[in-house]
Amino acid sequence: MDKKLLDILVCPLCKGPLVYDAKALELICKVDRLAYAIVDDIPVMLIDEARQIPAEVEL
Template identity: 70%
Template sequence: MDKKLLDILACPLCKGPLVYRKAEQELICKADRLAFPIRDDIPIMLEEEARQLRAEEEVE
């Protein structure tokens, strides 16, 4: 994932910062507890494509 792209991306819902999880290929919004997928190096920033983080999932 390109560092410059990560710096400008924000959560489409709350406009908050995102955390990149390389192993899972996801962008995490801590505030909304959503994980946005990255497919073929393209972040899918749609609410309906995001998965809700489980309560036991640690958000670093």
Template identity: 70%
Template sequence: MPLNFNYEKTMIDKKLLDILACPLCKSPLIYDKSKQELICKADRLAFPIRDDIPVMLEDEARELSSDEIDAYSK
């Protein structure tokens, strides 16, 4: 990741977010701007966004904790 990368500048287009779905279960995703991740609550996975590109690969996703899932459910 470049040193001058600006997270505030990074934003997923709403139209893209409406189209994207979890590659495993096809559920809608939640955009977490602060962590630059797309969240699938059903599979408890967070897919990273790198250089404004969602990385929708299971091997690249991280597992979410129960606390994280609860926070996204509020």
């Protein structure tokens, strides 16, 4: 994932910072507990497409 792109991307829901999970190929919003998939090096920044992270999973 391009560092410059990571620096400008924010969560589309809360506009907060995202954390890159290289292992899962996702961008994580800790505030909203959403994971945005990265497909072919392109982040899918659609709220409806994001994966909800269960409360019992530690971020």
